[in-house]
Amino acid sequence: MGIPEEKYLEAIDRKRSEIMYLSAKVWGSPEIAFHEERSAERIKKFLRGNGFDIEENVAGLPTAFVASFGSGKPEVGFIAEYDALADLSQQPLMTHPAKLAGEPHGHGCGHHLYCGGAVAAALAVKEYLAQTGKPGTVKVLGCPGEEGGSGKAYMARAGVFSTLDAAIGGHPESMWAVRTRGSLACCTVLYKFDGRAAHAGAHPDLGRSALDAVELMNVAVNFLREHMPLDNRVHYAIMDAGGRAPNVVQPHAEVLYMMRGKDNASLAALCRRVELCAKAAALATETEMSDEFESGSSNLVTIPTLQKVLHQAMIDLELPKPTEAEIEFAKELVKTFPERDPALPLYPERVLPIPDMIAPHFGSTDTGDVSWNCPTVQMHMGSWIVGTPGHSWQAVTQGLNGFAQRAMLYAGKAQALAAIRLMESPELLAAAHREHQERTGGKYEPVLPPGVMPKL
Ligand SMILES: [Zn+2]
Ligand SMILES: [Zn+2]
Incomplete structure (x- = not known):
């Protein structure tokens, strides 16, 4: 691969099986918005065991947390989501719908990969801080209730993201790309x-x-x-x-x-x-x-400087490739995607370029509230077979696919690489900060009224 930061990213390779196990355990105990007790406990325990300090009950949300390592500036945070979707119970690696015994819900949005990528990235940035002895803080932002809950909006209202120089996330998708579109x-x-x-x-x-x-x-x-x-x-x-x-x-x-x-x-x-x-x-x-x-939740503010840094990090790392068995599985599963273009590859094969024209996006995300408080960027993690419908049993069943797990580790490395390059470059951080000021006016007025809390 031949990049100088490789010596920090190796921290992810060393903990590879533990990170995959953690993510798989989150997949196997799917919990819906603000009820992610088992998932949050597992992630906190893992990070605590790896030398991170844990702040719990963040913003008054029992399943929100912030894990930190290091001190001072620059400060970079990795967004972790871990909530599942109601009534989407599904067994792993099947080519037909089949409920998972004892678990009514399911990870149809792949948030077990989202949090796994964040944890991996944080381990590599911790390694960078430890090896170089430089000042800086790396955080895992444990964000509950993304699905219909806007958990991050409560955390943003409480000021959780306001000290960060950059927040980075990686959401499962069926393409490799940097998210360039905003949201409403x-x-x-x-x-x-x-x-x-x-x-x-x-x-x-x-x-x-x-x-x-x-x-x-x-x-x-x-x-x-x-x-x-x-x-x-x-x-x-x-x-x-x-x-x-x-x-x-x-x-x-x-x-x-x-x-x-x-x-x-x-x-x-x-x-x-x-x-x-x-x-x-x-x-x-x-x-x-x-x-x-x-x-x-607030609209998403996009930061071109961060997009370029994350995109380059993705380009500089080798994408995961499917095994023969994973290809065979995909060939069977895609038969259940009714309108799939057969000319498409089975798995995402390349990092898409940053488009010249950014198409508008009419959905919404609670990452919008993160983005009003600090420069924020997200990657689309190409973990799913191309054409997989989001929030579907097909997405749940792929959650333990080996390809998805390796995609998560790659996403962790790409996020970490982007973070390390930002921490190494005061110019890049200043440019991101400038763009953020231009786009927000430095003034965050939450959509959430004071005092409103999630209905549990
Ligand atoms: Zn979702
Ligand atoms: Zn999601």
């Missing part, structure tokens, strides 16, 4: 309407329908769509339609809204207008409206 700011708000029940046939005049209010609110919002900025998004789900009896005027109904905007300010403007629709619906139906903020 997002929040969910539950709107509740209370009216008055009455006999719908005999005394309709005495009833005040909460269901009418929900329907009117939705109609108003659907008219609002025409007059929103093009990059705004609104989605809703009726959580409580007021019961199953059409002959009773529905006294209570609830609708959950998800709003997205280009940035936190644009989101706040959209939320105000949706709130007006709710108020108008309550006024028209003579019902009482109340709302409850559920969760939210």
Whole structure:
């Protein structure tokens, strides 16, 4: 491979089987948002045993932690996620759906690889700090509740990421690339309407329908769509339609809204207008409206300097290659991908270039809140067979594929290499800091209101 940093990355090779075992254990005990007790304990224990100091219960979240080694600046953190997806139980290395006994959930987003890569990267940067004796701190940022929980937003609100010079993450995917696209700011708000029940046939005049209010609110919002900025998004789900009896005027109904905007300010403007629709619906139906903020995250701020450093690190390392057995497994599994282009390779084979034109992205991620607090970059870890649908049993079953495990170790090395090069170069860190200031104005206003905590 012939890069001077190889002597630090070897720390990952030395602990290779332990890191793979840790990741496999997280895969085997899939836990959903904010309930990642077994997973967080395992990762903390591993890092403690490797000389890291552990801060627990970070931001008041029992399964959040920060593991640190070293002292002073520069300070680099690796993002670790470890939550699973509800009801996605699946046995490993199968070519058909088959539930895993005793575990209702499953790692359909590959977060056991995400945390494994972060742990690996931290070991290599620790090795760099130990061998060189230079000042600096490396952290593993233990972030619970990514799936629908916006765990990092609570941690960001508490200032967990604000001292970092760079935060680096690596999410499982079916391609090797640096993430260049941003994301939208997002929040969910539950709107509740209370009216008055009455006999719908005999005394309709005495009833005040909460269901009418929900329907009117939705109609108003659907008219609002025409007059929103093009990059705004609104989605809703009726959580409580007021019961199953059409002959009773529905006294209570609830609708959950998800709003997205280009940035936190644009989101706040959209939320105000949706709130007006709710108020108008309550006024028209003579019902009482109340709302409850559920969760939210900021838009993702991208940092080109960090993208280039991480991309070069990926290029400088040798990508994992599938074995014959892994190729055979992939050939069988892809038969379950209905619209897969047969011309595509079975496994990701190269690091994609950084595109000249960055396409917009209309999803959201709680890494957005990390990115408002420090320069942040993520890689797409090419751990999955090409064409694997995210959040699927096919993704879960590949979690223990040897290729996925080697992809995780490669991702750990690439993240560590990028971090070491940043720590070695005050110019690069200054450039990243400058870009971050330009893009955020140095002012973070969380989407999360003060005091709001996750509903467990
Ligand atoms: Zn996911
Ligand atoms: Zn994910």
